[in-house]
Amino acid sequence: MPKKRKAPVTFDEWVGAIVENHMNTRGYRQEDLAEKSGMSLSLLGRSIRGTRPFTVTEFETVAGVLDVPAARILEDALAGFGGMRKLLAEQTAMSPTPNNVSPMRGLDLEAMTPEAREELGRAAVYDAEHEEDEPHTP
Template structure:
């Protein structure tokens, strides 16, 4: 069975850009950062490009290798994510509000026909649960 490809959240691109920016400020190339963090180079590239999600563990290792706090990287990403291009600079709080609103929306992949009414817990009677073989059920 083929795996469905996961679509990254738009915030992932901003987080990747913040990681790349922090790496550039430390004058490190990807190879060196990958070696220091233990993250394979191809994975690190996908994180910086925003193609894949960055885990908290990876973010902590990256931040430690760059000698910057993970919070600083996330704040840079939130500030960039919150800017809409029309109102000028944004704060990390603006970005966080926007991020929370985007993940609070219901998934767009569900259709009205997919809604299932919850009926509660329904357990079979003891007699029905015990009689799984049709021959036994027929003799009762």
């Protein structure tokens, strides 16, 4: 008997729940869907639980294996989640403008000292999230 899952909260959880519903309707286990879609069982399981979003390619492949239009899965997930307005509001709230970008607008580079320009150049290639310099491209 399958474990009872908690009700979906995030949009990714809703997508996973809808995929799981279609999977169960067709009598597929996660192992079956993983094999037919070419996804690893681990990645599929995390995507179904909503802890990892499906990539577009994975999502289209899984929908094809389930013989359900991808748009229908997304529409059902969006309806369960609470609509596009809620999704956009949450996505916007999660993606603030990086605080290292907007303060740089309007700087007078000509008035800066060479040292200040050099520091600004170092800041432009530093990835604070990963605490390392981004690779330089020619």
